[in-house]
Amino acid sequence: MPDRGWQPKLVALDIDGTLLKWVDGAGSTHEEVPAAVHDAVQRVLTAGSYVVLASGRAPHSMTAIADQLGLRDPHVPDGRLWIVASNGSVIVRYPPMEIVHEETFDAAPAVHAVLQRHPDALVAIEERGVGYRVSAPFPEGELGGESIVTRLEDLVSAPVSRVIIRDPQATAEDFVAMAAELGLHGTDYVVGWTAWMDLAPVGVSKASGLRYVAEQLGIGAEDVLAIGDGRNDIEMLTWAGRGVAMGQAVQEVRDAADDVTAQVDEDGAAIELDRWFV
Structure with missing residues (x-):
């Protein structure tokens, strides 16, 4: 753990389950930032440190959260933010929305390998600025924006930055076991x-996306505080000088972190920020 005199130059924050509280049994979060979290983030900005949202969400569903938090770049007149979207595949400046870096890949082999094991699984590809193109409708509230039903072969016919595969009839443990067995080479x-x-x-991960942003800002990993709660936060928590897991995170995420804060329902992100920004 850094000594008490340390203060992060960049704070990387996951959104769902870190800033936003879960809706019980809905598989989605309340789209309202709690006051304690908002105020803590404002103290970070007042101190002159950067705040970067890092999420699995598509860019268009992250900007409203940035607006709620009152995010801005404290060092430039126009206040344009950096946002790490789609688990690090897409780097955005905002406002206005500008994609400054994107990583793509051929997802077809991996998608077909997963569907051989879970033939009824749903597939989604981001449709920039609109929502998602989907093989079939996802459960209500799980995807932001509009859903456009599209043939599977058309979904994976060209390189993409990210693919979501969802099987409402399976469990997270089923998917973890399947992925380990498949290997998913090249992905x-x-x-x-x-x-x-x-x-x-x-x-590509949130860590690689944040590394890109930090390099643009001249900041090293040792000066980064990262807070998250999901498996897609593990690389980010490991890379940052201080990585903190939310209290409700699974053990795999907690083990990757330097420390564990309170649960999202107890404003754990605000509690951690208040350790370094008063």
Whole structure:
């Protein structure tokens, strides 16, 4: 743990389950930032440190959260933010929305391998600025924006930055076991709280996205505080100088972190920020 005099130059924050509280039994979060979290983030900005949202969400569903938090770049007149979207595959400046870096890959082999094991699973690809193109409708509230039903072969016919595979009839443990057995060569993956899998280019994660942003800002990993709660936060928590897991995180995430804060329902992110920004 850094000594008490340390203060992060960059704070990386996951959104769902870190800033936003879960809706019981709905597989989604309340789209309202709690006051304690908002105020803690404002103290970070007042101190002159950067705040970067790092999420599995698509860019268009992250900007409203940035607006709620009152995020800005404290060092430039126009205040344009950096956002790490789609688990690190897409780097955005905002406002206005500008994609400054994107990693893509051929997802077809991995998608077909997963569907051989879970033939009824749903597949989604981001439709920039609109929502998602999907093989069939996802459970209500799980995807932001509009859903456009599209033939599977059309979904994976060209390189993409990220693929979501979801099987409402399976469990997260089913997907973890399946991914380990398949290997999924040429593709990185992360399994969520449910039977939800994100496929991404090899080597791409929230950590790689944050590394890109930090290099642009001249900040080293040792000066980064990262807070998250999901398996897609593990690389980020390991990379940052201080990685903190939310209290409700699974053991695999807690083990990757330097420390564990309170649960999201107890505003754990605000509690951690208040250790370094008063």
